[in-house]
Amino acid sequence: MNPRRTIIEIAANSVRSAIAAQEGGADRVELCEFLEGGGVTPSFGTISLCRDKLNIPLHVLIRPRIGDFVYSEEEREIMLRDISICRQLACDGVVIGALDRYGNIDRDFCLAMREVAGDMHLVFHRAFDCITKHDENWPILTELGIQTLLSSGAADSAPQGKENLRKWVQDYPHIHIMAGAGLTPSNVAELIKDTQVAAVHASCRRLLQSNRASDSTASIMPMQSSPLRTIAGLAPEYWQSDLELVRAFVAAVRASDASTA
Numbered sequence: 001m002n003p004r005r006t007i008i009e010i011a012a013n014s015v016r017s018a019i020a021a022q023e024g025g026a027d028r029v030e031l032c033e034f035l036e037g038g039g040v041t042p043s044f045g046t047i048s049l050c051r052d053k054l055n056i057p058l059h060v061l062i063r064p065r066i067g068d069f070v071y072s073e074e075e076r077e078i079m080l081r082d083i084s085i086c087r088q089l090a091c092d093g094v095v096i097g098a099l100d101r102y103g104n105i106d107r108d109f110c111l112a113m114r115e116v117a118g119d120m121h122l123v124f125h126r127a128f129d130c131i132t133k134h135d136e137n138w139p140i141l142t143e144l145g146i147q148t149l150l151s152s153g154a155a156d157s158a159p160q161g162k163e164n165l166r167k168w169v170q171d172y173p174h175i176h177i178m179a180g181a182g183l184t185p186s187n188v189a190e191l192i193k194d195t196q197v198a199a200v201h202a203s204c205r206r207l208l209q210s211n212r213a214s215d216s217t218a219s220i221m222p223m224q225s226s227p228l229r230t231i232a233g234l235a236p237e238y239w240q241s242d243l244e245l246v247r248a249f250v251a252a253v254r255a256s257d258a259s260t261a
Helices: 016-022 044-051 071-086 107-117 126-130 134-144 163-170 188-196 243-258
Strands: 007-012 028-031 060-061 093-096 122-126 148-151 174-178 199-202 205-208 238-241
Touching: 007 016, 007 174, 007 243, 016 028, 016 044, 016 238, 016 243, 028 044, 044 060, 044 071, 071 093, 071 107, 107 122, 107 134, 122 134, 126 134, 126 148, 126 243, 134 174, 148 163, 148 243, 163 188, 174 188, 188 199, 188 243, 238 243
Parallel strands: 007 028, 007 199, 028 060, 060 093, 093 122, 122 148, 148 174, 174 199
Antiparallel strands: 205 238
């Protein structure tokens, strides 16, 4: 019996993060920006350069802002245009989601996004975790042709939502359930064992310090002599997917897969 192969997706917030995901052995990248706020759509330049750099599938998050998933007419137009750009750049998939004011999937708008996406892979993101009545919305996911659902099981983290994840894997085998939120190299194997999800999703990110010259190099680089400091929330640190963390995450998933043989 061959071991299962769980798909490993890295949420990458930059080109360097996406390259770390590929070099670390991930199966695909979900490209976004501002992971601290749950992720928003990356720039055209970021998408384009990632498409040039990656040999693994590239999915792009379609989300115009942080906050809820009930969108204005202007925001909807932005999302449709972003999907069109992703299609023009030969991205492999888009990660979509929208809700109506009553906490259900916005069926009509999601159908419009599907139409623009064409034959790209469709992932419905964690807006599903914010739905009021999950059971009533599964038929809409089927109608939309959603191939993958990214979910924490309607909990703060995937380990906390594992009961729902397990149930959804069993009840809806036609949709790949991808567990995301709070997954690390230390807990992902147990989550896979408990739920049998088809895919797992993590950012594997570290907080990096600025590479701007510090006071010790000020005499060499006078144009960068100001001390590093935070002004009005503009901190010099930034998040980036870490190659070694990606490798550790991949190793944990593959060990879990091999144990099921």
